[in-house]
Amino acid sequence: MDEQPDKTSTADPAAEPAVAPPPAPAPEPVAAPGPGAPSAEVLKAEQLSVYYGPKLAVQGVDMTIPTNNIVALIGPSGCGKSTILRCYNRMNDLVKTARIEGKVLYHGADLYSSHVDPVEVRKHIGMVFQQPNPFPKSIYDNIAFGPRVLRMKVDMDEVVERCLHQAALWDEVKDRLKQSALGLSGGQQQRLCIARALATSPDVLLMDEPCSALDPVATARIEDLMQELRKLYTIVIVTHNMQQAIRVADRTAFFTVEVPSDGDRYGVLAEFGDTDQVFNNPIDERTKRYVSGEFG
Amino acid sequence: MGTLRRSQQGTVDAAGAAVRQGLTGDGSRVEPIKGYIFVGFLVLSIVLGIAMLLTLVVDSIIEGAPFLxxxxxxxxxxxxxxxxxxxxxxxxxxxxxxxxxxxxxxxxxxxxxxxxxxxxxxxxxxxxxxxxxxxxxxxxxxxxxxxxxxxxxxxxxxxxxxxxxxxxxxxxxxxxxxxxxxxxxxxxxxxxxxxxxxxxxxxxxxxxxxxxxxxxxxxxxxxxxxxxxxxxxxxxxxxxxxxxxxxxxxxxxxxxxxxxxxxxxxxxxxxxxxxxxxxxxxxxxxxxxxxxxxxxxxxxxxxxxxxxxxxxx
Known part of the structure; x- marks a missing residue:
C-alpha cells in the first residue's frame, strides 16, 4: 500500500528488534477482530478520504506506520496532515460534519468498524496538541486524569512517577506535584501533556505540531524526548518545520494540495518514505519543489 | 552615484525632520481631547452609580438612626x-x-x-x-x-x-x-x-x-x-x-x-x-x-x- 513499499525499511534504525514491548502492561488491541499480538504495522490507512460536510479535505491516503518509528507528516497549510492525524484516534469524530471513506487499521483491526468504541481507541492512541493544554489541576491530577476516567486499577503514585520520568520532567516537578500545572513554563507544560498521554499506557502517540508554541530550547528537549520515547512507543508527528522532520523522523510523509480547475482544493499524500530519501532524493516532483523551498 | 547618494541623504533628512516634527506634535490636538472627554464620561458614570448607592445608604442610616x-x-x-x-x-x-x-x-x-x-x-x-x-x-x-x-x-x-x-x-x-x-x-x-x-x-x-x-x-x-x-x-x-x-x-x-x-x-x-x-x-x-x-x-x-x-x- 505504500508508495515506496519496503524500499528503505532495512536501513531504518527504528526497525531494530532490540525494542522490547512497553514495560507498562502491553496495550490490548482495540476490542475488535484482529491479531492478538502487536504487529510490525501499527497503523495503516487504506484509501482514506476525509470530508467536512460535502467538501473533500483529503483524498485517497495509503500509508503504513511501522512499530517504534517516528513518522513525520509535513506539507503546506491546508494539505490535510492534521486531519489525517486526527483520523488515527478518531478525534475527527468530534467535528460534527466530518466523515471518512476508506479504512484505518490498527494492528489489523478497523478503527472505524461500527462496533469499535472511539473512547477505547483514544485510550490506546494518545495525542499531544499544538498548544500545551494542561488542565487547571495539580501536576499529579493532570497525569492521573487518564487512568482515573478509564478506571484503571493501578498504583497512581507509581504511574505518575513513571510518566514524569519518561517525559523527562520528574526532576523539575517532583517537589511540587500537588501544585497547579498552570505554573509550569510552556515547554514544561508540553512535556506534562506528553506525560499525561503516556499515563493510559498507549502504544501510539500522535503529536500535532507539538513544538510550534515553544522556544528553540524547549523544542530541542521535546525532540530529545521523542528519541527516548521511540523505544517504547510509535510516534506520528505533524510538523510545519522541515528541519524538525529531518532531525526526528525515521519516515516522512509529504502531503500537498491539489487545486482542480473546477472545484475546491483538497489534500493528497504525494510521497511517503524514509526521511533521508524524501528530503535528499525525492521521487515526486512536488516533493522536490517543497523540500528545496520553492513553495510552501 | 555620489550625487544620487547625496540626494537620497537629503530625502532621508527631510523625512527625519517630518518625523521629529510629528513627535513634538504641534499639529491638531483634537484626538487627545476626545480621549479625555471619553475617560471623563466613564468616570462620571461610575461616580454617579456609587453616589446613588451612598445616598441611599446614608439617607437610610440618618433616617433610621433612632431605631438602629x-x-x-x-x-x-x-x-x-x-x-x-x-x-x-x-x-x-x-x-x-x-x-x-x-x-x-x-x-x-x-x-x-x-x-x-x-x-x-x-x-x-x-x-x-x-x-x-x-x-x-x-x-x-x-x-x-x-x-x-x-x-x-x-x-x-x-x-x-x-x-x-x-x-x-x-x-x-x-x-x-x-x-x-x-x-x-x-x-x-x-x-x-x-x-x-x-x-x-x-x-x-x-x-x-x-x-x-x-x-x-x-x-x-x-x-x-x-x-x-x-x-x-x-x-x-x-x-x-x-x-x-x-x-x-x-x-x-x-x-x-x-x-x-x-x-x-x-x-x-x-x-x-x-x-x-x-x-x-x-x-x-x-x-x-x-x-x-x-x-x-x-x-x-x-x-x-x-x-x-x-x-x-
Missing part, C-alpha cells in the same frame, strides 16, 4: 409598637427562602446550561426556540412569576400551600433564566482544549464535562448565582402574592412550615403604615437588609475565590 440598635431591631420580633419591633423573623425567613432557592436553582440551571452549551445541536429549531425563550424569560416582570407561583405551586399543580419552599420555588423560577445564561457564558469561556484534551485521554464526553469543564466553569457559575441571589433577596412582589405574611412572630421550622416573611416584605409592610415611626423603622430595616445582602454575597464570593485559587495555585 442591635436589640430589638435585629433580635426582636414584629410588634405594633415601633420601638419594640424587630426583624429576627424576617432575617431567618430570608435565609430559609434564599438558601432553599439556591439549592434548587443551581443544579437546574447548570443542567440546562450544560445541555444547551455542550449537547444541543444549535442548528435544530427547537434548541434555538429554547434559547430564545430563556432570554425572554429573563426579562419577564417578577409579578408574573408570582402569579405563576400562586397558580402552580401554592395552589393548583403542586398545592404546597403558603409554605417557605413555595417562596423558594417561585424565586427559583424567577432567577432560573439569569443563572442559565450566566452558566452558559461560564461554560463557553472554558477553552475547547480542555474538552479535546480530556477526550484524547479516553474520557467520555460526560467525563470530560464533569471532571474538567465544569470545575473550570465554577467561578463563572458562582458569579452568576451571586447576582441572581442578590436579585432574589430584594424581591417583594411575588412573595406578597404567594402568601408571605406581614405580621408573624415565630420563625419557620422547616421548608414546609407555613407562615414566613422576608426582609423586603417586612420593610414594605412597615413603609406602608401611616405612622411616622414605622417609616423610620423601615429605613433602619433597609440598612439591615443591605447588611444581610453583603454577608450572603461575601460568603458566595469566598466560595468562588476558594475554587479559583484551587485551580491556579
Amino acid at each position: 440598635r442591635w436589640n430589638p431591631l435585629v433580635t426582636g420580633v414584629p410588634s405594633s409598637i415601633p420601638s419594640e419591633a424587630g426583624l429576627w423573623v424576617a432575617i431567618v425567613g430570608t435565609f430559609w427562602v434564599i438558601g432553599l432557592m439556591i439549592i434548587t436553582v443551581v443544579p437546574l440551571a447548570v443542567g440546562a446550561a450544560i445541555y444547551l452549551e455542550e449537547y444541543a445541536d444549535g442548528d435544530r429549531w427547537y434548541n434555538r426556540a429554547i434559547e430564545l425563550n430563556i432570554q425572554n424569560l429573563a426579562a419577564v416582570p417578577s409579578i408574573v412569576f408570582g402569579i405563576l407561583g400562586l397558580g402552580m405551586i401554592v395552589r393548583g399543580g403542586l398545592s404546597l400551600g403558603p409554605v417557605v419552599y413555595a417562596g423558594s420555588l417561585t424565586l427559583a423560577l424567577l432567577v432560573l433564566p439569569t443563572v442559565i445564561l450566566a452558566s452558559r457564558e461560564a461554560l463557553r469561556a472554558v477553552p475547547p482544549s480542555h474538552r479535546l484534551g480530556a477526550m484524547a485521554l479516553g474520557s467520555t464526553k460526560w467525563q470530560a464535562i464533569w471532571r474538567n469543564v465544569l470545575p473550570a466553569a465554577i467561578p463563572g457559575i458562582a458569579t452568576g448565582s451571586i447576582l441572581a441571589t442578590a436579585r432574589a433577596i430584594g424581591e417583594t412582589a411575588p412573595l406578597l402574592l404567594i402568601g408571605a405574611t406581614v405580621f408573624i412572630t415565630f420563625t419557620p421550622e422547616g421548608p414546609l412550615s407555613e407562615g414566613y416573611t422576608t426582609l423586603p416584605v417586612q420593610i414594605f409592610s412597615w413603609a406602608t403604615r401611616p405612622q411616622e415611626e414605622f417609616r423610620t423603622l423601615s429605613a433602619a430595616s433597609i440598612v439591615v437588609l443591605l447588611a444581610v445582602l453583603l454577608i450572603i454575597n461575601a460568603f458566595a464570593i469566598w466560595i468562588r475565590n476558594h475554587y479559583t485559587k484551587k485551580q491556579q495555585a
Whole structure:
C-alpha cells in the first residue's frame, strides 16, 4: 500500500528488534477482530478520504506506520496532515460534519468498524496538541486524569512517577506535584501533556505540531524526548518545520494540495518514505519543489 | 552615484525632520481631547452609580438612626409598637427562602446550561426556540412569576400551600433564566482544549464535562448565582402574592412550615403604615437588609475565590 513499499525499511534504525514491548502492561488491541499480538504495522490507512460536510479535505491516503518509528507528516497549510492525524484516534469524530471513506487499521483491526468504541481507541492512541493544554489541576491530577476516567486499577503514585520520568520532567516537578500545572513554563507544560498521554499506557502517540508554541530550547528537549520515547512507543508527528522532520523522523510523509480547475482544493499524500530519501532524493516532483523551498 | 547618494541623504533628512516634527506634535490636538472627554464620561458614570448607592445608604442610616440598635431591631420580633419591633423573623425567613432557592436553582440551571452549551445541536429549531425563550424569560416582570407561583405551586399543580419552599420555588423560577445564561457564558469561556484534551485521554464526553469543564466553569457559575441571589433577596412582589405574611412572630421550622416573611416584605409592610415611626423603622430595616445582602454575597464570593485559587495555585 505504500508508495515506496519496503524500499528503505532495512536501513531504518527504528526497525531494530532490540525494542522490547512497553514495560507498562502491553496495550490490548482495540476490542475488535484482529491479531492478538502487536504487529510490525501499527497503523495503516487504506484509501482514506476525509470530508467536512460535502467538501473533500483529503483524498485517497495509503500509508503504513511501522512499530517504534517516528513518522513525520509535513506539507503546506491546508494539505490535510492534521486531519489525517486526527483520523488515527478518531478525534475527527468530534467535528460534527466530518466523515471518512476508506479504512484505518490498527494492528489489523478497523478503527472505524461500527462496533469499535472511539473512547477505547483514544485510550490506546494518545495525542499531544499544538498548544500545551494542561488542565487547571495539580501536576499529579493532570497525569492521573487518564487512568482515573478509564478506571484503571493501578498504583497512581507509581504511574505518575513513571510518566514524569519518561517525559523527562520528574526532576523539575517532583517537589511540587500537588501544585497547579498552570505554573509550569510552556515547554514544561508540553512535556506534562506528553506525560499525561503516556499515563493510559498507549502504544501510539500522535503529536500535532507539538513544538510550534515553544522556544528553540524547549523544542530541542521535546525532540530529545521523542528519541527516548521511540523505544517504547510509535510516534506520528505533524510538523510545519522541515528541519524538525529531518532531525526526528525515521519516515516522512509529504502531503500537498491539489487545486482542480473546477472545484475546491483538497489534500493528497504525494510521497511517503524514509526521511533521508524524501528530503535528499525525492521521487515526486512536488516533493522536490517543497523540500528545496520553492513553495510552501 | 555620489550625487544620487547625496540626494537620497537629503530625502532621508527631510523625512527625519517630518518625523521629529510629528513627535513634538504641534499639529491638531483634537484626538487627545476626545480621549479625555471619553475617560471623563466613564468616570462620571461610575461616580454617579456609587453616589446613588451612598445616598441611599446614608439617607437610610440618618433616617433610621433612632431605631438602629442591635436589640430589638435585629433580635426582636414584629410588634405594633415601633420601638419594640424587630426583624429576627424576617432575617431567618430570608435565609430559609434564599438558601432553599439556591439549592434548587443551581443544579437546574447548570443542567440546562450544560445541555444547551455542550449537547444541543444549535442548528435544530427547537434548541434555538429554547434559547430564545430563556432570554425572554429573563426579562419577564417578577409579578408574573408570582402569579405563576400562586397558580402552580401554592395552589393548583403542586398545592404546597403558603409554605417557605413555595417562596423558594417561585424565586427559583424567577432567577432560573439569569443563572442559565450566566452558566452558559461560564461554560463557553472554558477553552475547547480542555474538552479535546480530556477526550484524547479516553474520557467520555460526560467525563470530560464533569471532571474538567465544569470545575473550570465554577467561578463563572458562582458569579452568576451571586447576582441572581442578590436579585432574589430584594424581591417583594411575588412573595406578597404567594402568601408571605406581614405580621408573624415565630420563625419557620422547616421548608414546609407555613407562615414566613422576608426582609423586603417586612420593610414594605412597615413603609406602608401611616405612622411616622414605622417609616423610620423601615429605613433602619433597609440598612439591615443591605447588611444581610453583603454577608450572603461575601460568603458566595469566598466560595468562588476558594475554587479559583484551587485551580491556579
